[in-house]
Amino acid sequence: MAPPTDPNHGPAPRAAGVRVTAKDVAREAGVSIATVSRAMSNDPTIAERTRTRVLQQADAMGYSPNLFARGLITKRSGIVAMFANNITNPFYPEVVVKLTRQLQDLNLHTMLFTSDDGEDMDRVLTTLRQVNPDLVVILAATVTSGALRAFRDSHTPVILFNRYVKGAAASSVCCDNFEGGRMVARELARAGHRRLAFIEGLAMASTSADRRDGFMAGAADVGLDPPMIHAGGDFSYESGQAGIKALFAPCEPRPDAVFCANDIIAMGAMDAARGDLGLSVPGDLSVVGFDDIAMAAWPSHDLTTVRQPMRAMIDRVAVEIQRVMYSDAPDPQAHFLPGRLVVRGSARLADGGDLHP
Amino acid sequence: MAPPTDPNHGPAPRAAGVRVTAKDVAREAGVSIATVSRAMSNDPTIAERTRTRVLQQADAMGYSPNLFARGLITKRSGIVAMFANNITNPFYPEVVVKLTRQLQDLNLHTMLFTSDDGEDMDRVLTTLRQVNPDLVVILAATVTSGALRAFRDSHTPVILFNRYVKGAAASSVCCDNFEGGRMVARELARAGHRRLAFIEGLAMASTSADRRDGFMAGAADVGLDPPMIHAGGDFSYESGQAGIKALFAPCEPRPDAVFCANDIIAMGAMDAARGDLGLSVPGDLSVVGFDDIAMAAWPSHDLTTVRQPMRAMIDRVAVEIQRVMYSDAPDPQAHFLPGRLVVRGSARLADGGDLHP
DNA sequence: ATGAAAGCGCTAACAA
DNA sequence: TTGTTAGCGCTTTCAT
Numbered sequence: 001m002a003p004p005t006d007p008n009h010g011p012a013p014r015a016a017g018v019r020v021t022a023k024d025v026a027r028e029a030g031v032s033i034a035t036v037s038r039a040m041s042n043d044p045t046i047a048e049r050t051r052t053r054v055l056q057q058a059d060a061m062g063y064s065p066n067l068f069a070r071g072l073i074t075k076r077s078g079i080v081a082m083f084a085n086n087i088t089n090p091f092y093p094e095v096v097v098k099l100t101r102q103l104q105d106l107n108l109h110t111m112l113f114t115s116d117d118g119e120d121m122d123r124v125l126t127t128l129r130q131v132n133p134d135l136v137v138i139l140a141a142t143v144t145s146g147a148l149r150a151f152r153d154s155h156t157p158v159i160l161f162n163r164y165v166k167g168a169a170a171s172s173v174c175c176d177n178f179e180g181g182r183m184v185a186r187e188l189a190r191a192g193h194r195r196l197a198f199i200e201g202l203a204m205a206s207t208s209a210d211r212r213d214g215f216m217a218g219a220a221d222v223g224l225d226p227p228m229i230h231a232g233g234d235f236s237y238e239s240g241q242a243g244i245k246a247l248f249a250p251c252e253p254r255p256d257a258v259f260c261a262n263d264i265i266a267m268g269a270m271d272a273a274r275g276d277l278g279l280s281v282p283g284d285l286s287v288v289g290f291d292d293i294a295m296a297a298w299p300s301h302d303l304t305t306v307r308q309p310m311r312a313m314i315d316r317v318a319v320e321i322q323r324v325m326y327s328d329a330p331d332p333q334a335h336f337l338p339g340r341l342v343v344r345g346s347a348r349l350a351d352g353g354d355l356h357p
Numbered sequence: 358m359a360p361p362t363d364p365n366h367g368p369a370p371r372a373a374g375v376r377v378t379a380k381d382v383a384r385e386a387g388v389s390i391a392t393v394s395r396a397m398s399n400d401p402t403i404a405e406r407t408r409t410r411v412l413q414q415a416d417a418m419g420y421s422p423n424l425f426a427r428g429l430i431t432k433r434s435g436i437v438a439m440f441a442n443n444i445t446n447p448f449y450p451e452v453v454v455k456l457t458r459q460l461q462d463l464n465l466h467t468m469l470f471t472s473d474d475g476e477d478m479d480r481v482l483t484t485l486r487q488v489n490p491d492l493v494v495i496l497a498a499t500v501t502s503g504a505l506r507a508f509r510d511s512h513t514p515v516i517l518f519n520r521y522v523k524g525a526a527a528s529s530v531c532c533d534n535f536e537g538g539r540m541v542a543r544e545l546a547r548a549g550h551r552r553l554a555f556i557e558g559l560a561m562a563s564t565s566a567d568r569r570d571g572f573m574a575g576a577a578d579v580g581l582d583p584p585m586i587h588a589g590g591d592f593s594y595e596s597g598q599a600g601i602k603a604l605f606a607p608c609e610p611r612p613d614a615v616f617c618a619n620d621i622i623a624m625g626a627m628d629a630a631r632g633d634l635g636l637s638v639p640g641d642l643s644v645v646g647f648d649d650i651a652m653a654a655w656p657s658h659d660l661t662t663v664r665q666p667m668r669a670m671i672d673r674v675a676v677e678i679q680r681v682m683y684s685d686a687p688d689p690q691a692h693f694l695p696g697r698l699v700v701r702g703s704a705r706l707a708d709g710g711d712l713h714p
Numbered sequence: 715a716t717g718a719a720a721g722c723g724c725t726a727a728c729a730a
Numbered sequence: 731t732t733g734t735t736a737g738c739g740c741t742t743t744c745a746t
Contacts, residue, residue, distance in 0.1 A: 019489070019511050021739060032717045037741055047715055062507065067487045068425035068434065069739035072722040077425065082469075084454070088651070093450030097441070101471045104481065109488060112439075112467040114458050124461065130424045131466060132376065153419060154376055237655060271656045294445070298594060299628045300657045378723060389733045394725055404731060426723035429738040 020063040029057040040065050081133035083113045085141050089235050089264055091291045092139050102318050135321055142204050157324040162207055164334060172334040173316045175308040177210035180339040184259050184288050185218025191349045193257040196227035199243035199269055201235040201261035208261040211290055215259050228255055240268020248277055263289035263296045263305055286347035302345035309337045377420040386414040397422050438490035440470045442498050446592050446621055448648045449496050459675050492678055494518060499561050514681040516674060519564050529691040530673045532665040534567035537696040541616050541645050542575025548706045550614040553584035556600035556626055558592040558618035565618040568647055572616050585612060597625025605634055620646035620653045620662055643704035659702035666694050
């Protein structure tokens with residue numbers, strides 16, 4: 001079917017000028033604006049004949065209702081505000097785009113907000129509140145409890161993506177980062193690795209911390225020494241390069257496996273291990289990442305990694321959005337979705353495994 | 358299926374939160390709502406003392422003006438709609454995020470729209486028009502002239518990013534793709550390459566076509582045979598793998614240099630050349646990409662490529678946005694920004710060069 | 715089944 | 731300098 005505003009559908013579009021309003025359509029169709037409104041919103045009380053006539057007229061004039069005027073009355077902006085400040089990791093832009101795509105089918109619109117780092121974030125969140133979003137999705141960013149409270153006060157539900165704040169008035173949809181880390185440690189141990197190491201991402205990111213804690217717990221489970229930890233980096237390729245060099249700087253003990261807070265770090269670590277350190281991967285060192293971004297599968301790195309169930313996470317967010325929007329006083333819910341170990345050539349490992357088998 | 362504007366889709370949604378309005382602040386501060394409005398919008402006619410008092414009260418109550426009620430009157434939504442359907446190439450998500458960041462400082466808000474591909478694009482653009490954006494930025498997507506006309510009719514300026522439509526009522530900010538391609542051909546020839554090849558991206562993308570045409574023009578300039586062209590792919594890694602294999606399938610002539618429509622393709626071509634074909638890069642084959650995404654610089658690929666001046670392009674878009682928003686009947690302008698050849702290890706080349714020296 | 719009228723929250727004349 | 735009033739474009743009673 002032709003879209004309602006297809007200019008090649010029906011008579012020539014109205015002479016260029018101001019935007020066509022319900023009033024214009026009403027006048028041309030010989031009805032009241034209330035009837036136009038009813039026609040546009042599928043009000044069942046309208047006569048079928050009138051409805052089609054009005055719709056046709058609207059179509060011909062290229063009319064579509066002003067979403068914000070509508071929102072002023074219905075108290076629903078139809079807007080989902082997404083906040084993301086992670087840009088070096090292609091995982092999150094991809095989530096933004098895919099989630100946007102999905103929300104479009106629910107007649108919801110994405111408004112995008114970003115901040116460079118911590119300090120101006122509250123300023124951005126204030127701006128964000130001005131647009132009265134029906135809902136806020138915060139992607140892998142640390143948000144102050146003050147900001148969370150402000151949202152609760154304005155009755156704006158919040159969904160955290162890959163972030164979990166205990167006791168907060170916000171829903172969460174996360175990959176089970178802790179279990180993912182634990183699984184990696186166990187599998188590495190099972191394949192005979194003895195000296196584990198971990199390269200952190202951003203210190204304040206719970207994704208990094210949870211993966212690390214899970215990794216350490218897993219090492220403890222199987223009786224290995226606590227993994228060496230390289231801290232102080234961010235989620236970048238350069239952090240991976242720097243991390244692996246730092247881990248190998250002391251003569252002993254040298255790790256035989258390194259787990260990284262995300263794939264980008266892992267690729268940096270792998271390239272530096274091979275290039276600068278002259279190590280064989282996985283011969284001398286197994287490297288494992290987290291995310292499973294597209295290029296992890298490329299032969300150039302062939303990276304063993306924990307795949308975040310992106311599709312399932314996005315679907316879960318969409319469901320949570322609907323739940324939260326269509327219930328009166330929704331309790332925040334936390335969802336943890338299991339990751340899956342994707343075994344490739346960068347690590348000496350036996351086999352894949354699920355987080356929650 | 359319910360029309361895109363159906364608000365009665367499903368059960369009645371809960372009303373969004375009760376928000377503090379200008380009326381509330383006015384009551385508490387003992388002034389009229391007009392005064393509140395003046396205080397919030399820095400109207401110079403208001404008394405300084407009143408202004409601070411009102412602002413304080415507003416602050417205390419957590420008030421911020423409803424952007425859309427304001428827009429209803431001022432005829433300015435403050436919204437920039439961005440349309441992007443390219444998701445496999447990390448270049449564009451990065452542009453979206455960075456441009457958003459920049460617009461925030463101009464008090465403009467980004468609304469994001471995507472479509473999977475051509476057909477449902479008009480439907481998405483219809484939805485997009487409902488939000489009355491002050492301006493539309495279309496990123497590297499092909500738009501129908503009908504859609505462009507619809508925007509012109511509703512007086513919504515359009516800026517095309519890396520797309521140029523001759524005679525269209527839309528501004529353009531592009532990397533000079535044609536000259537970029539030409540430069541690559543010339544530089545390859547200068548370094549002694551004789552049998553050039555090109556791997557296309559999506560057929561309908563002008564970025565791919567312009568780079569190809571420039572490349573062919575450059576080859577002609579220096580008297581080389583017309584490059585072999587591999588068509589029928591998209592902008593993916595897999596297209597690069599398939600492309601290079603197809604180019605090497607016939608025994609003769611075999612290319613000694615391949616230029617790819619973007620970096621992702623180039624990496625696929627390079628990995629397949631080395632892996633599947635057992636070639637040495639750049640010994641047997643030089644590989645050149647386009648974009649200079651972050652990972653092009655990673656040692657794993659060390660890709661020679663044409664760098665798009667992303668920062669300059671984004672700045673240019675911001676300037677164009679301001680120009681278009683603050684003038685009555687702005688003529689669309691086209692800007693072509695020169696790329697720069699970044700010489701790395703994937704190609705036997707003499708030296709870097711600028712598009713417009 | 716349709717229309718008239720009352721706003722949603724805000725800004726912009728126009729008065730005072 | 732401030733308040734009053736009239737809408738922006740739309741939905742939603744309440745009549746008819």
